[in-house]
Amino acid sequence: MLVRDPELSIAGWLLLRNAHTLRERAFCRTLDALDHDSIKFVHTADQVFQIHPVEPSLSGLMAACSANTWSRDRLANVPISRPGRSALSDPELVPMLQDLADILASEAGQAFTSSYYPGVPDVQMPGEHVELVMNALQREMDREGKSRQRCPVEFLALPKERQRALAERRRWWFQKFAITPERWVTGYWSVWDVSEEALPEMVSA
């Protein structure tokens, strides 16, 4: 990432270069500030946590945060979304979940461009939910198409099996970030439960 995401702190930006897994990347995005022997997180910016890292590495820093009961707990309860910035905007994922947002946008694009786009056999969902997801995806594309004066792709025009595959893959990726339908109801996710897989190739780091 050559240009810093304005939502990412400088400390998080520097550490992100050394992050290899989705979990490490999510952790870096939660960093608000690193001080002499303490750390602050974006979602609890008024709290300072004393840490004592042993290893001078990203995993060492994560281990130190895990060793502190309070910081471990705060990283286990990160909000999933935040309200839209204006009355016309919809709720959005918190910036700490930017990787998930990038992956989902890439998945949504591939539903239109890939010659082969299978669903996920382990994921089951009713047809109504598939339609709900398609309408939700379309909402933002329509708004952006209007502001750019370009016709957006239409999710409901996709073949039914592709719509279902996209909804299933969306759920599968949410799950990689520890956000299952059950967890989603609580409104919070845990950095510690994010997958230790690498960022997929379809999203450039």
Add this chain to the structure above:
Amino acid sequence: MPQPTTTPVRTPVEIPTVEPNPKLLPAEICPQQKREMASPDVSP
């Protein structure tokens, strides 16, 4: 002897083809809009 007359030749004009504006794809939207498109108000 009369000079042979030549018919003026008009160079055919190439009409540029107008490419239809390609549809806007999700990959083209900005990071903040991608976070909105993830639709966190709709359950996974």
